[in-house]
Amino acid sequence: MENREFSHVPVLLRECMEGLQIRPDGVYLDGTLGRAGHSLEIVRRLSTGRLIAIDRDGAAIEAAQVRLAEYRDKVLLVRSNFSDLAQVLDEHHIEGVDGMLFDLGVSSPQLDDAARGFSYMHDAPLDMRMDRDAALTAYTVVNTWPMEELRRILFDYGEERYAPAIARAIVRARQEKPVETTFELAELIRGALPAAAKREKQHPAKRSFQAIRIAVNDELGALPPMLHAAGKALRPGGRLCVISFHSLEDRIVKKTVQELAKGCTCPPDFPVCVCGNKPKVRIITKKPILPSEEEVTQNPRARSAKLRIAERTEHEWKEV
């Protein structure tokens, strides 16, 4: 049962609202509803406008039904993966959107609810699924993925320099018996690290848990289809705001938006343009917007947040 005490402080809230340039009669989309912190601020600014809010986690949808109850007639809640954004918009006959927000990663309630198995701070069965109907769990990743694949995700998604030693320790342990809980996994990781790494300020399992969570939820794979569908569905002048929390996400957001912002793709030695491609978006934030010191003090979770904003141009959307 969802504990309604679990809350989430919205990150870069003022900056997102300014970035979205909300019009009271516009159509807006929050692709990562969570505990509706940003959604609530969007919907408060609407008169005849509408908000479509998406989350793959059923608990987020349930909590939003309560939190946004007052604005029920303006809000459409959709349980879906944002990688299926084009389909969601199609199914609900939404032809153009005036602004979209994606606040990536996990919400505080997901981390704080011990039963979800996201956190090395609470003992629970290894799960880590944002969508509790999804087939892949952390248990499957930890107990069945080949050692090389474990090493790769720990290194690539967790930037864990001791990835080979941790992958080896996991495989050795599971030969005896399956690794069943978050505490068992955290202990295994701790045991695989050299003494110096155990003395670091952050928890020794932090990077590995992040890596496994990203793999379980295919968090990086969902970004390119979402960014393309978002750009395509935005009306000219519509804003796309994306908050990322680690360098891997930010790199994908930055690169994809740069590609969309590129006009002509003809080789540089062509005397005239033959491709006819025009920039699909204009980059508003050359450098990402970071939280103020004050925000980080009040909400340490905001520490690594980066907000990038792009604006849809008036040019026709041509697939390249």
Ligand SMILES: C[S@@+](CC[C@H](N)C(=O)[O-])C[C@H]1O[C@@H](n2cnc3c(N)ncnc32)[C@H](O)[C@@H]1O
């Ligand atoms: C950081 S939280 C959003 C918090 C929200 N902005 C607030 O202020 O309450 C991210 C949310 O996005 C959801 N999410 C992450 N990846 C998703 C995806 N690919 N599709 C749909 N929802 C996703 C998570 O389940 C989580 O609830």
